[in-house]
Amino acid sequence: MNTDIEHREDIMRLVNTFYEKVKQDEVIGYIFNDIANVNWEKHLPVMYDFWENAIFYTGAYRGDPMNIHRNLHHLTALTKAHFDRWNTLFLATVDELFSGEKAELAKQRALSISTVLQSKILYPDPNSLL
Template sequence: MKKLETREDIEQLVNSFYTKVIKDEKIASFFTDIAKVDWEQHLPKMYSFWESILFGQMTYKGNPMGAHFPVNEIKAMEQEHFERWLELWTQTIEENFAGENADLAIYKAQNIAKLMAFKMEIARRL
């Protein structure tokens, strides 16, 4: 199994992941119907996001939390949605990569999913 080592690897991972996401019955609508994601803009941001997280290359500029609040106002982003996101992410990594950075990508995604689910829940209560 290949190690997750380069930006090109991240691009492969992110592209494979979002191919699954847009076909997924539980979470696709957040991306396609509600956020109406412009994939030409979104994918490079996600490459930079994960490159920053995994390799310390500070190429990402943005506020991932802020981007999710407007979606959460339209349709509640609940724990089960973040669990599905994490499941697809983990599955995609395990199908394509191994090693320390692959493990780190799963670990970081687990933390992101927990934090996002918590913050979206709090936002719905306010």
């Protein structure tokens, strides 16, 4: 039986395991490896902060994911299939490593943020000036 997500070390393990899957993934790997050419040394600590904030409300993350993914969408079209794959990999990673209240919260947060990113990027509001 897995334990719950309790400390930053757990978040680090979750994020590291997730991106190991992402990098090797047939559907979304190329976006990280070839299009965005991600600098993992920089990206991973940002993601630790992001998820620590999303799960423990630490206030550690102050970024603008909407803008970053919008820019990415201009470099290569993001599709529903990409978001579905991202969701599947993230949920599978949480379930593989953890179980409990925070693990459930992490999956919920991932899905709700993913839905917002997806809807704003794939179906932008034509009346919005942003």
